[in-house]
Amino acid sequence: MKIIVTGALGHIGSAFIRNPRLQSKDIELVLIDDFSTQRYSSLFHLSGPKIRLIEGHVLQTLTPKLASSADAIVHLAAIADPGFSIVNPDEVHAHNLGVTEHAIKVCLVAGVPLVFPSSTSIYGGTSTQIIENIEKPQPHTPYAKCKVAEEEAIHAAFEDNLSGAILRFGTIFGVSPGMRFHTAVNRFCWQASIGSNISVYRNALHQLRPYLAVEDASDALAHTVLDGFFHRSSINIASCNTTVSEILDLIRVAVPNLRVGEIDSPAMNENSFGVSTARAIELGYTFSGNIEDGIRKTLDLLSGVRA
Secondary structure, three states: OEEEEEOOOOHHHHHHOOOHHHOOOOOEEEEEEOOOOOOHHHHOOOOOOEEEEEEOOHHHHOOHHHHOOOOEEEEOOOOOOHHHHHHOHHHHHHHHHHHHHHHHHHHHHHOOOEEEEEEHHHOOOOOOOEOOOOOOOOOOOHHHHHHHHHHHHHHHHHHOOOOEEEEEEOEEEOOOOOOOOOOHHHHHHHHHHOOOOEEEEOOOOOOEEEEEEHHHHHHHHHHHHHOOOOOOOEEEEOOEEEEHHHHHHHHHHHOOOOOEEEEOOOOOOOOOOOEOOHHHHHOOOOOOOOHHHHHHHHHHHOHHHOO
16 A cells, blocks of 8 residues: 655654554555655654655645555645734645645546545534534634635545545644644643743633544544545544643643733634534544643653753
């Protein structure tokens, strides 16, 4: 089996390419990354299946010829910072939608399934258990609005015989070789470790949100690809629904003198919501990630710099 992974060295990609189910001599991984975030550490101690690394932008490197011998394309390449999207909405929309439309065209020409990670940030309702295809997307940030546009493009391609799946990921947390600290849990752990104020958006302290352990994201991608689970639909993928307040309480176990400051919200979703993963579980997806363990492991790695 040959799997092409775009954005392979990022937070999720660096975990996925190490997934235990991929460590087989019968699996070839083709890793595409433009190194724009310089996460060379994602390649440290990488072993297992046959690996080919291609450095370059998806628009130039992902071609029908390359894809023609693949069994699936896992498309992770994206500008993945919602905060950056607020400051640079046009850049994020043009880049993310552009590379996804390119991936769709390549998959259609080559007849290869496409696996795409969307985001639960597309939801804007107030339900504590949002079910796919019942709650309509109500995106608030440019990042989320672009995810909706990307989903729409993929669903249109499903009607044109594209095979694949859309996984709506909760906010990622946890340790991986290519981890970043721009998402809530990881950023809070970093700020706590260096003795900085943890910045929380006003009115967000008790907002419920879906979160996803990076290992659960990796397992979801592996299940989809290796089991050929190309269901041509969008499903929620989340380890838990929790609040910022609960996350801060878990961090306080290791950092009792935690300092929290409120900041203005830049057009973020002010509704509280969680998602249901009942359909995902029915379809064979499993979730074992624990936010308490994710916080502990992250803080342990940063213990040497703790103020």
